[in-house]
Amino acid sequence: MLRNVAVVLLDGVHPFELGVVCEVFGLDRGDQGLPVYDFAVVSAEDPTLTTHVPGFTVSTPHGLDRLDAADLIVVPAGSHYIDREYPPALLEALVRAVDRGARVLSVCSGVFVLGAAGLLDGRRCAAHWMQAEQLSRRYPRAKVEPDVLYVDEDPVITSAGTAAGIDACLHLVRKEQGVEVANAIARRMVVPPHRDGGQAQYVDRPLPRSQCDTVGEVLIWMERHLDEEVTVEQLADLAHMSPRTFARRFQQETGTTPYRWILRQRVLLAQQLLETTDETVDAIAGRTGFGAAAALRHHFVRALGVTPNAYRRTFRGPRAA
Known part of the structure; x- marks a missing residue:
């Protein structure tokens, strides 16, 4: 007792x-x-x-x-x-x-x-x-x-x-x-x-940067094209490598895979848009490459433990949601 x-x-x-x-x-x-x-x-x-x-x-x-x-x-x-x-x-x-x-x-x-x-x-x-x-x-x-x-x-x-x-x-x-x-x-x-x-949901996670120039330019390109579907083959072409070499080098320099990296950046962008804009969850899903609100909610909850609307309420107040 x-x-x-x-x-x-x-x-x-x-x-x-x-x-x-x-x-x-x-x-x-x-x-x-x-x-x-x-x-x-x-x-x-x-x-x-x-x-x-x-x-x-x-x-x-x-x-x-x-x-x-x-x-x-x-x-x-x-x-x-x-x-x-x-x-x-x-x-x-x-x-x-x-x-x-x-x-x-x-x-x-x-x-x-x-x-x-x-x-x-x-x-x-x-x-x-x-x-x-x-x-x-x-x-x-x-x-x-x-x-x-x-x-x-x-x-x-x-x-x-x-x-x-x-x-x-x-x-x-x-x-x-x-x-x-x-x-x-x-x-x-x-x-x-x-x-x-x-x-x-309260962690300040700036966009990670590569410590090496090998995939640095590719990371910049990925950040600018988060709303697009990309493949390892496309990214490897940008880096002038074979897909296998690119995937291995990407893992070495970022500590994660291209898929997980871009997924995390999409969630980060969604967080920013939820905090700073009045755009709907559907619109944010489109801008961040998730396509549909359901997909955004799934990955957002998986990464942060809360829904997009709950996150927006936390950082902008109940009326914003």
């Missing part, structure tokens, strides 16, 4: 991510008939810690011994969590908590603390899309999923950047205490109780 919650602070903690946890678990909503958690903010270092935002500090009377009673321990994000060292006593306390049946949850870069404790080994985990590669390098035994909002590998729950911590916290409430409780807390916070898709 989820009753006792502790959030762990390290020097340089991010106030927003800390606030997310305090908002979900720290407020007394007993007047609404909602659960009241035994909640504490715990310092892993000095009783008074600096924050990521200059100008104020956070103080708490609770030390790491408070973690021994927690059903859930949350580690929010902080400054330099990617490359700093962590107090051994904190890492040991996290491992002890999992061993006795408690859960741990990270928000954004707090996942690096769980990695340092060895709690990501062999487990799927979420990370901010900008930090996923660094997490994989630092903890190669972790199975990093860069496109999701959160991952529940009970008893270890990890969430992606910033507001994805809300999604993970509400997910755990929904799992432990039911949909009605989670929905009521979400309404108080004026946030959706569940968001569609994953963080792929």
Whole structure:
């Protein structure tokens, strides 16, 4: 049963991510008939810690011994969590908590603390899309999923950047205490109780460029002709190669196949048009080479986890869709 919650602070903690946890678990909503958690903010270092935002500090009377009673321990994000060292006593306390049946949850870069404790080994985990590669390098035994909002590998729950911590916290409430409780807390916070898709829809992915001149000119041509059907044979002719040599060289220089490359660029162009124009989904399907709206929806959902109209609502508001 989820009753006792502790959030762990390290020097340089991010106030927003800390606030997310305090908002979900720290407020007394007993007047609404909602659960009241035994909640504490715990310092892993000095009783008074600096924050990521200059100008104020956070103080708490609770030390790491408070973690021994927690059903859930949350580690929010902080400054330099990617490359700093962590107090051994904190890492040991996290491992002890999992061993006795408690859960741990990270928000954004707090996942690096769980990695340092060895709690990501062999487990799927979420990370901010900008930090996923660094997490994989630092903890190669972790199975990093860069496109999701959160991952529940009970008893270890990890969430992606910033507001994805809300999604993970509400997910755990929904799992432990039911949909009605989670929905009521979400309404108080004026946030959706569940968001569609994953963080792929928020990733900034500029058009990839080749590091070599061999297929560079072909990439430029492909970008300019996304609305046309092209074959490997046509592209190979442009590069003055045989189709087999071209396909091999393309893979070496871009890390993907011509088909997958052009498909991704079409989705990227569709994202841009959905954000910046009032064109219909049918018209965008034609301009991006998908032909029909159904084909665009299929590939868009497959790449980003949301429909084109849902994506447009997210980035331009409900009236735009």
